[in-house]
Amino acid sequence: MHRTNKRKDVTHPHFVAVRLTDADKALLDQGASTLGISRSEYLRKLLLEKEITNRIEVVADMDELRNLVNEYGKIGSNLNQIARYFNTGGEISAEMKDEIRQCISDLFSLRKEVLRMAGVLHGHNQTH
Structure with a gap:
């Protein structure tokens, strides 16, 4: 994966591991590649910049x-x-x-x- 120049003033000392399926990993790689950034940076952007909405469906008779x-x-x-x-x-x-x-x-x-x-x-x- 192509690495971009990281800012020297920002460090990321904490490591988080996650297991993905082949399809999930392909989507991750595709998204990172499209933006020209590393997987880690792509995941950080998704985590920090994208708003996730929680939908609750009520099913009743x-x-x-x-x-x-x-x-x-x-x-x-x-x-x-x-x-x-x-x-x-x-x-x-x-x-x-x-x-x-x-x-x-x-x-x-x-x-x-x-x-x-x-x-x-x-x-x-x-x-x-």
Whole structure:
């Protein structure tokens, strides 16, 4: 490989080794050759000058998510009806207490389901 004149004021005292496939090495050599610089300098340029973006893809079952959103909507509607009842002077009854308990139970069930789905997305298949 053709060596270019290095600046005398810059030293690189740390050595880092990396294993490459033949195809990777060919790409490295081609890139360095195109710029007329050494492999080391080419790698330094890639490391220090090129911005690397991290893309995170979220893959989810849209039907399952839609069902969860619909369930949250129904629970929210029930809670609004209960709040309206109490705000208009409604009295606390056993039926209202049962309805509130059911809404809270549904919320906890949905929370558990969302956490289960999040665990699957992150590779954790444990159920609680």
